[in-house]
Amino acid sequence: MEKISDVIIIGAGISGLAAAHFLKKSAPGLEVMLLEASGRAGGAIQSFHQEGFLAEWGPHGFLDNAEESREILEDTGLYREAQQAPLGDFHRYVCHRGRLVQIPQRPGKILSTPLLPFWGKLRVLADLWIKPDPRDQSLGQWAGRRFGRSVLPLVDAAVTGSYSGDYNLLSIDSVMPGLRRLEQEHGSVIRALLRKMKEKKGSVRKRLPAMNNFPQGLDRLVEVLEQGKNIAFASPVTAVGRENGTWRITTAKGVFSARNIVMALPVNSALQLLPALRKPPLARIPVSKICNVALGFADSARVPYGFGYLAPEREQRFTLGVLFSSHMFPNRAPAGKVLLEALVGGRRHPERLELADKDIISLVCQDIRQLMELPEKPLFAKVLRPASAIPQLEMDHPKMLAYRAGLEQDHKGLYICGFGWDGVGINDMVKSARKAAVAISAGGRGDEAAAAVKPVYF
Numbered sequence: 001m002e003k004i005s006d007v008i009i010i011g012a013g014i015s016g017l018a019a020a021h022f023l024k025k026s027a028p029g030l031e032v033m034l035l036e037a038s039g040r041a042g043g044a045i046q047s048f049h050q051e052g053f054l055a056e057w058g059p060h061g062f063l064d065n066a067e068e069s070r071e072i073l074e075d076t077g078l079y080r081e082a083q084q085a086p087l088g089d090f091h092r093y094v095c096h097r098g099r100l101v102q103i104p105q106r107p108g109k110i111l112s113t114p115l116l117p118f119w120g121k122l123r124v125l126a127d128l129w130i131k132p133d134p135r136d137q138s139l140g141q142w143a144g145r146r147f148g149r150s151v152l153p154l155v156d157a158a159v160t161g162s163y164s165g166d167y168n169l170l171s172i173d174s175v176m177p178g179l180r181r182l183e184q185e186h187g188s189v190i191r192a193l194l195r196k197m198k199e200k201k202g203s204v205r206k207r208l209p210a211m212n213n214f215p216q217g218l219d220r221l222v223e224v225l226e227q228g229k230n231i232a233f234a235s236p237v238t239a240v241g242r243e244n245g246t247w248r249i250t251t252a253k254g255v256f257s258a259r260n261i262v263m264a265l266p267v268n269s270a271l272q273l274l275p276a277l278r279k280p281p282l283a284r285i286p287v288s289k290i291c292n293v294a295l296g297f298a299d300s301a302r303v304p305y306g307f308g309y310l311a312p313e314r315e316q317r318f319t320l321g322v323l324f325s326s327h328m329f330p331n332r333a334p335a336g337k338v339l340l341e342a343l344v345g346g347r348r349h350p351e352r353l354e355l356a357d358k359d360i361i362s363l364v365c366q367d368i369r370q371l372m373e374l375p376e377k378p379l380f381a382k383v384l385r386p387a388s389a390i391p392q393l394e395m396d397h398p399k400m401l402a403y404r405a406g407l408e409q410d411h412k413g414l415y416i417c418g419f420g421w422d423g424v425g426i427n428d429m430v431k432s433a434r435k436a437a438v439a440i441s442a443g444g445r446g447d448e449a450a451a452a453v454k455p456v457y458f
């Protein structure tokens with residue numbers, strides 16, 4: 001007799017693992033299998049250990065301000081192991097006119113920050129009177145129109161931190177759907193935020209979130225989530241189709257059948273499989289590639305206290321930004337040493353990734369030495385070149401979302417989540433994966449919740 005799984009999840013990155021976790025929790029009776037192309041789970045998440053330094057190939061942590069990620073930490077007991085770097089305690093910097101300037105974290109501090117000129121601060125208030133334009137626009141166009149052009153370097157720094165993208169190309173409707181909804185409802189972003197603050201007055205004051213990681217690196221999250229899951233490794237899916245109401249999933253190891261499939265893949269990997277079901281509006285979406293240069297120095301290095309800094313394009317620097325990793329989390333560097341992780345490349349500078357490792361290291365050191373006092377040479381230097389690229393939610397992205405919605409509506413038992421559909425951060429992945437799991441457990445579609453407002457933390 002043909003074996004038909006209840007659910008097959010394609011991809012065992014954090015999206016697939018989170019979907020499997022939530023399915024196990026909400027529908028423990030369902031038989032769930034994961035098909036993973038590579039020999040390991042975790043996808044873009046991968047920690048790097050060498051000579052006592054602990055760096056990350058991909059993500060460096062996730063904020064604990066998403067309910068769904070907190071749920072995973074609680075369900076697995078990982079909250080007991082998590083190392084937390086609270087945004088309220090650590091300074092973050094933007095490179096501004098060739099020096100590091102602290103980002104104001106509280107509204108009161110915005111008035112005194114040198115990051116915006118006096119007239120620029122006044123111009124921000126024009127948002128109260130500017131009518132929302134319902135057409136999709138680039139993030140840069142939108143922010144410039146509502147708040148004035150002097151905020152653009154800050155917007156640039158923010159999208160460098162999350163997308164390593166170009167604010168003139170990213171779509172405001174796709175990158176910040178929640179904020180756009182508020183703007184349309186209240187006629188102004190500032191007015192909407194003030195009303196929200198007023199509503200919350202009297203309720204417990206929320207602390208700023210904390211960045212989470214683990215003493216072994218983010219690999220620990222993967223290790224715990226893959227426990228007890230049925231994962232077939234080295235099983236790249238090459239085709240999906242539907243016959244007599246059952247999904248047929250073709251891999252090098254054979255054809256699998258399932259009542260439901262969760263495609264938990266980066267958008268461009270999903271676009272290898274989805275055209276068999278319907279032609280997509282784009283053959284692929286743009287991506288941004290970066291490399292991470294892990295640099296170990298003696299602790300005589302005068303690294304400013306805090307998380308790290310981001311450099312807007314206007315500053316014309318080689319490095320997109322630097323994480324002060326050993327400040328954020330303990331045991332990232334051996335005793336007496338510090339670890340910095342510098343990010344290079346991005347949507348605007350893919351050519352920098354063509355350089356040899358030694359040249360990248362030398363240019364990064366030259367660049368950051370102008371911003372902080374560092375010893376002559378790093379004690380440790382390694383260029384990590386992740387295979388994963390960050391999908392860019394640019395102006396055509398709403399067409400891709402409409403395409404996905406049409407596919408899910410027309411193909412019973414098809415759920416699509418993963419890197420670059422609803423965002424690019426770990427929290428976005430876990431949120432979408434949970435939504436798919438809840439819908440499957442409920443035997444069909446889930447509720448269409450309105451997009452939440454994603455706070456911007458640099």
Ligand SMILES: Cc1cc2nc3c(=O)[nH]c(=O)nc-3n(C[C@H](O)[C@H](O)[C@H](O)COP(=O)(O)OP(=O)(O)OC[C@H]3O[C@@H](n4cnc5c(N)ncnc54)[C@H](O)[C@@H]3O)c2cc1C
Pocket residue numbers: 010011012013014015016035036037038040041042043044045057058059060061062063235236237238264265266269290386388389390417418419420424425426427429
């Ligand atoms: C350099 C970098 C830095 C980042 N920094 C941060 C950060 O600091 N904080 C943060 O929140 N997020 C960050 N992110 C984003 C974060 O890594 C992603 O949101 C997340 O890892 C995506 O998970 P995913 O499971 O959707 O996709 P992936 O991690 O890409 O996993 C997809 C999996 O599917 C498998 N697969 C692909 N095709 C097939 C197929 N045909 N058949 C079967 N399996 C297949 C792949 O092998 C992979 O294991 C970063 C990403 C990158 C690349």
